Amino acid sequence: MEYPSRLIENAVGEISKLPGIGKKTALRLVLHLLKEPEGTTAELTEALTELRTKIKYCKDCHNISDDEVCNICASHRRDRSIICVVEDTRDVLAIENTAQYTGLYHILGGVISPIEGIGPSELNIDQLLQRIENNKNEVKEVIFALSPTMEGDTTAFYLTKKLRQFGVKISTIARGIPIGGELEYTDEITLGRSILSRTAYQQD
Known part of the structure; x- marks a missing residue:
């Protein structure tokens, strides 16, 4: 041209x-x-x-923020006994748009993908474990809201092994989301129902 x-x-x-x-x-x-x-x-x-x-990133959940702590983590209206683990900020926005979830979030910054050279150390996994350790009397449940892909399932499998020591309930959003689909492209009704009808995470 x-x-x-x-x-x-x-x-x-x-x-x-x-x-x-x-x-x-x-x-x-x-x-x-x-x-x-x-x-x-x-x-x-x-x-x-x-x-x-x-731009800043929340020191607690790693969400994009104007301040050291994001509006969600700073809100007294959020249920601090539940942490929803997602890949990135776009997933937080998608879930928030459903108006069905009132807990906190933790953004991993991606998923484990050996093909792309992304291992656990490249993600915010250690920060999640430390966060639960520091609040182990308060956090009762961790929800995996990861895209239903091989990489998402691999990440959930790894996190499950790491979270066992804390004795928290581990659940995953219901698979009303198409296998191989991306969370951010899921319609709000399906995503909202998936959050509400989450199931206990089963490790094969």
């Missing part, structure tokens, strides 16, 4: 690196920004810069 300006070409190249955006879509966005007042681009640039420089 020929571009009328090297500056446009550079901008298109950077924007097209975003997931789901090809060169044509990136070009439309760039041309749109050129038509907008210069202040609009400046505001977008400032917002993205602040995103990268000022």
Whole structure:
């Protein structure tokens, strides 16, 4: 594709690196920004810069936050006896949108995947174990809300062995979610029912 300006070409190249955006879509966005007042681009640039420089992660659950402790962990309305273990922030947003869960979360930052070179040490597993150890008189149940994939099941299997020492109840969301599907793409009704009808995690 020929571009009328090297500056446009550079901008298109950077924007097209975003997931789901090809060169044509990136070009439309760039041309749109050129038509907008210069202040609009400046505001977008400032917002993205602040995103990268000022964003924080909750010291308890590792959720994205503006403060040291996220709004969920800081809320006195949450049930602190339940911790829902998820892969990333997108899963927290999906579950919160169901309005069916009132406990706390713990974000692993991914799942165990030997093929991709991701082992337990690359995830927030030790932090989860330490969190339960520090609150062992309060935490009664840990829910696995991991995508029903081989990697998700491997991670749940590993966590189950590690959590046995604490004597907490271990459950997993009901498999109303398609096998091999991604949690973030599941509709809110199915996801909400899966949380409510969770079952005890069985380790084969």
